[in-house]
Amino acid sequence: MEGIKSIKEILAVLKKRFLLILLVSMGAGIVSGLYTHFTVTSLYQTSSQLLVNKNIKGEDTVVDVSELDVRSNLDIIDTYIVIIKNPVILNDVVEKLGLPISAEQLSSQINIIKESATQVVSVTVTDSNPERAALIANTTVKTFLDKLPQLMKVNNVQVLNKAKQPVSPISPSLPVNVIIATALGVVVGVGLVLLFEFLDTTVRSKADLERLNIKVVGTLSNITEKDRLPHSFMESLRAERGSINVTTSETEV
Numbered sequence: 001m002e003g004i005k006s007i008k009e010i011l012a013v014l015k016k017r018f019l020l021i022l023l024v025s026m027g028a029g030i031v032s033g034l035y036t037h038f039t040v041t042s043l044y045q046t047s048s049q050l051l052v053n054k055n056i057k058g059e060d061t062v063v064d065v066s067e068l069d070v071r072s073n074l075d076i077i078d079t080y081i082v083i084i085k086n087p088v089i090l091n092d093v094v095e096k097l098g099l100p101i102s103a104e105q106l107s108s109q110i111n112i113i114k115e116s117a118t119q120v121v122s123v124t125v126t127d128s129n130p131e132r133a134a135l136i137a138n139t140t141v142k143t144f145l146d147k148l149p150q151l152m153k154v155n156n157v158q159v160l161n162k163a164k165q166p167v168s169p170i171s172p173s174l175p176v177n178v179i180i181a182t183a184l185g186v187v188v189g190v191g192l193v194l195l196f197e198f199l200d201t202t203v204r205s206k207a208d209l210e211r212l213n214i215k216v217v218g219t220l221s222n223i224t225e226k227d228r229l230p231h232s233f234m235e236s237l238r239a240e241r242g243s244i245n246v247t248t249s250e251t252e253v
Contacts, residue, residue, distance in 0.1 A: 013197050014190065021189035028185030029178045036177045042169035044130040048137045049160040052077050052119045076156075077121060081112045083151060084123060084144050092143045097135055110140065120160065130166045137163035 014021065083089065090103035090110075099106065111124045123141055127133035141159060149155045 010194070014193060017193040017196075020193060021186060024189035024192065025182050025185030028188070029182035032181030033174060033178045036172050036174050040172045041128050043126055043128055043171045044133045044166040044168075045124060045126045045170045046130070046133045046137055046163040046166045047122045047124040047161075048141045048163040050080075050121045050123065050141065051158050051160045052080065052121065053156045053158070076154075077114050077119065079152075080121065080144075080148075080157065081114065083148075084112055084140065085110055088151070089140065089143050089147060092147075093136065093139050096139055096143070097132075099136075106136070109136070123163075125163065126170070130169075134163045134165045 085107045087103040087107075090106050093099070094101065094103055094106055109126050111126070113122045113124065114120075115122065123137055125133045125137040125140070127136060141163075145157060145159070148157060
């Protein structure tokens, strides 16, 4: 019974302090929304897809895949992934686009994914500028295709899809951030209410005294305005008391 009673008391406290919890949660959501909108840099993402063919077609200088020191076509794709992010490719991309970053920094913006059980490779670029993201992706792919015959004596890759300029950012997500901040605000608000209640040692009821093992010998009822004596009656009592004091003084003299 004591556990149920404690839960009821907690619910009563939370209900009493509901406005505080609401204000804290709303404040957290508003602050998160403003911070996300005005401070956090938006990031855009776009991808270009490549297809790696099994057989090689090209001029006489192009050799068959079987002549390469790889065991399967998947090994070749893994090799291509390493080449695409190599400074040999990315230095040219930085120079062509006039990017204010190094090849190593550009490499961190590029993510290359080999689609499962396929010969398709996706070159994904993330950047704060949507137009620049598409330019980087397409320029990287073009530079790779131009240099591939020189690097590996093969020409078995073609573009499936060119990267397009993204319309909306992938991050940050304003609604998600606001929802998370509001939920955290509720948790913080509940924690503050329970903390204040725990630190509050004010005795407000008979039950509070009983929990402290203090015996109650009497109670005082609340006095409302209706229970108060009229002001005129109180004035007459004061005047009567004053006249009694005067009479007593004269008798003693």
